Amino acid sequence: MSQAASLKISNIDVFYGTFQALWDVSLVVKPGEIVALIGSNASGKSTLINTISGVMHPARGTAEFGDQDISTLDPFQIVTLGISQVPEGRRIFPEMTVLDNLILGSYNRRARPKKEQNLKMVYELFPLLKERKNQLAKTLSGGEQQMLVIGRGLMSDPKLMLFDEVSLGLAPIVIDALYKALREIRARGITILFVEQNVRRSLKEADRAYIMKAGRIVLDRNVAELQEEEIQKAYFGV
């Protein structure tokens, strides 16, 4: 299986032009963990995810994966290291078939030799994608598209997967199915960091949770020790 590597974010500041989106953010995800990143809109969750993925770069602080500094790497290099982001908003390639979308997931050099093996795993996880493999991706329903984006992420043979708002705008039954898939992914030894707005859902699924507010981490706890009221307080500041 994939060798163990921790994600370690230390004291990063991230800017959009002159606007500071993250302030002194630190976070650790250890191998095999499932960690939730909770917060309201514009609290900086997606910015953090995108900084880990290399879409954004920190002005100060470092991001490390294993013993490698990834702060200045580009997204394609980070994917090759084994960090895969499942982006928000079902970013499929709409005019390509389901199968081609999945194959593109295995674009990086490390994943290419494992293409067939990972494809088998994705089809086991989401049998529906196998049935629809020759359909254009844009013809899938919202939930199916989300499965495709997750499957595509798995095709890159990740050690760590970042999920950005997987449940956004989907029906509860679909959300249940997606989180079931997340648990199965974790059971296969892949570390997970996921962004979620739904506090109750996060506490149910995660080992640990980070709560963000206005670009800062305001709470970091094992979920077993965490009371919902405490989150509400950190969340809303009441």
Added chain:
Amino acid sequence: MVLEVLGDLSTPVIMGLLLGGLYALIALGLSLVFGVMKLINIAHGDLVVFGSYFAYAAMTMWGIDPILSLVMGVPLLFIIGFAIQKYLMSRAFAVSMEAPLIIAIGISLILQNTYQIIWSPMSRGLTTSYSLGGFSLGGAVVPIVYLLDFIAALVVMLLLREFLKRTYLGKAISAASQDKRGAHLMGINTGRVYAFAFAIAMATAAIAGVFLGLTFPFTPTSGVSFLIIAFGVIIIGGLGSMLGTFIGGLVLGLAQTLGGYFLGAAAQMLFAYLIVLVVLAVRPQGIFGR
């Protein structure tokens, strides 16, 4: 009476379809670059003419057959295309969407003036033993080069289509054109993919240049007129679609020869551009556009 008219039509129809092949061949690279980078490469026509002049140089200096010279012309324009995207366009894209357009205009002007300095404003042609030959087809006498144009266009179009569909790089090019950020997150180095897309487009331009030169005389400014024709082709066919570009070329070629047949030679391009206008009004995304 009707049958007689239809019988006579075989010549313009066959000529139009074959000529349309040449137009499609010229437009394929323009379509690919637009489809992937959303860049209207104003210099495309001049780069096609670069292919014509290169073959002309190879023929006059070393006596190499124009089609054979593609062995050198295709890799040369491939490298030039890769360099243009990697060292000029990618930096311009980082500035704004207009900057690459201005770079393209600059490349166009530099190329046209370079051709004038080296080869003078006189028209040149790639005259070979077979370029004046013809054969009979369906009652029409067809120049051999027209048939070669069509075959070349068909082969290049099919190769491009298969490349985009079947290879990792081809799929990455399609992916980057549909969602750049999404492509990044799949581990695709879009900078590299764009450079390859531009390089491939220029390789097709080298081929188009040779067949253009075999078919028509060309001058340092011919690129402009063929750029306009290529625009017409991709408007009809739909930007970014290889099959659409091919069909668009055939439609434009047909419109031109049929226009000439019915309205007189002076009106042939007028009729062709009327078709372009109709497509713009009725189906602005083109026949195969999405």
